[in-house]
Amino acid sequence: MAAIRLRLAPKVLRPVVAAVIPNLYRIRWYRYKILQLISPAIKQRLKWYREQPEYWDARLKTGDTLTVDWLVEVSEPCQLTPEMIAHRLTGVSFGATHTTTNHVTNCILELAAGFDQWAIPLREEIESVLGPNPEAITNADLSKMWKLDSFMKEAQRFHPLTKLSVNRKVLKPFQLSTGELIDKNTHICFPGVPISMDDQFFNDAKSFDGFRFERLRQDPDTRHNGLQFTSSYAGTLHFGHGRYSCPGRFMGSLTSKLLIIKILLSYDLKIKDNGKRPENFTFMDLDMPDPKYEILIRRRKSSRSSGRRRRYTPGSQINTYKSLTGNPSLKCRSGVIARLTIKY
Numbered sequence: 001m002a003a004i005r006l007r008l009a010p011k012v013l014r015p016v017v018a019a020v021i022p023n024l025y026r027i028r029w030y031r032y033k034i035l036q037l038i039s040p041a042i043k044q045r046l047k048w049y050r051e052q053p054e055y056w057d058a059r060l061k062t063g064d065t066l067t068v069d070w071l072v073e074v075s076e077p078c079q080l081t082p083e084m085i086a087h088r089l090t091g092v093s094f095g096a097t098h099t100t101t102n103h104v105t106n107c108i109l110e111l112a113a114g115f116d117q118w119a120i121p122l123r124e125e126i127e128s129v130l131g132p133n134p135e136a137i138t139n140a141d142l143s144k145m146w147k148l149d150s151f152m153k154e155a156q157r158f159h160p161l162t163k164l165s166v167n168r169k170v171l172k173p174f175q176l177s178t179g180e181l182i183d184k185n186t187h188i189c190f191p192g193v194p195i196s197m198d199d200q201f202f203n204d205a206k207s208f209d210g211f212r213f214e215r216l217r218q219d220p221d222t223r224h225n226g227l228q229f230t231s232s233y234a235g236t237l238h239f240g241h242g243r244y245s246c247p248g249r250f251m252g253s254l255t256s257k258l259l260i261i262k263i264l265l266s267y268d269l270k271i272k273d274n275g276k277r278p279e280n281f282t283f284m285d286l287d288m289p290d291p292k293y294e295i296l297i298r299r300r301k302s303s304r305s306s307g308r309r310r311r312y313t314p315g316s317q318i319n320t321y322k323s324l325t326g327n328p329s330l331k332c333r334s335g336v337i338a339r340l341t342i343k344y
């Protein structure tokens with residue numbers, strides 16, 4: 001938000017605008033807090049890196065490392081300071097959080113709006129892969145859930161976080177194969193949403209069809225590598241594309257799937273008064289769920305997400321829908337998930 005506000009001001013006025021908008025004070029304050037929290041861990045890594053290179057190399061090879069280890073390993077020596085590593089870690093965490101929560105919220109809204117249509121086949125798929133008493137979910141399990149993967153990709157096709165994709169700044173002039181010359185310093189991007197809503201790429205592109213990508217993957221005539229949630233191709237560019245496409249998309253996909261599985265196995269959802277999916281709102285090219293939406297939630301009768309059956313009394317309060325909304329602190333992102341699991 002701070003960057004957007006700053007960019008709205010002419011370059012010469014930016015130092016003045018920066019001094020008066022509250023966002024930058026908040027950013028500096030959070031940076032300071034994060035540095036305080038993470039500094040001991042960074043200093044420990046820097047010590048290993050500089051003073052015990054053999055231990056450091058062996059440590060990296062275990063694969064049991066954190067983002068902070070990776071940031072120390074890949075940074076230029078002159079940038080190996082706690083401030084710089086903490087700054088980068090904050091950037092990665094920021095990139096990981098709003099994207100994933102935005103996506104999960106869109107999935108929840110699609111589920112709530114068409115619960116019987118989507119939840120029943122999704123539950124069947126999840127339960128057939130995990131068995132009756134799931135204790136743990138592995139990546140191999142998730143890779144068998146094609147319907148879930150497809151549902152996620154379709155939810156993203158309709159509501160990616162940004163409507164424009166693959167934003168790039170041109171560093172040296174080049175010519176497209178069609179003849180147009182692109183000058184140095186030009187900002188280019190692809191109209192990701194209009195492309196993925198075009199009938200050239202999808203049959204009946206404007207209808208939400210949660211299992212369309214599953215069908216495309218099943219059919220030998222239509223299958224290709226871009227149809228999985230984390231893959232990109234000309235039709236779906238919502239994780240970016242090419243060398244600089246989102247490096248965290250596998251984690252984003254994993255987290256989103258685990259959350260949706262948890263919700264599907266434990267709860268029924270619907271939009272209040274059997275209403276329609278609430279419209280998202282758009283700010284610049286951002287597409288975000290409306291924090292004022294209302295969905296209802298109740299514990300599923302045969303819930304077994306924790307591996308044991310819960311006592312369930314028909315008609316008891318636990319079986320009635322409860323409203324999730326209105327409370328501004330609830331917002332429409334990960335907070336909702338927290339409520340889902342904590343409240344009952």
Ligand code: HEM
Nearest residue numbers: 095096099100103166238239240241244245246248251252
């Ligand atoms: C559903 C979740 C996510 C979505 C939709 C998403 C989307 C994107 C998009 C569209 C880009 C720009 C790619 C391009 O310009 O080609 C991007 C970049 C990036 N994402 Fe994600 N992301 C998600 C999750 C994550 C997670 C979980 C992490 C970190 C753990 C992450 C870290 C990054 C980073 C570091 C970049 C910058 C890459 C670069 O500039 O080289 N993302 N993401």
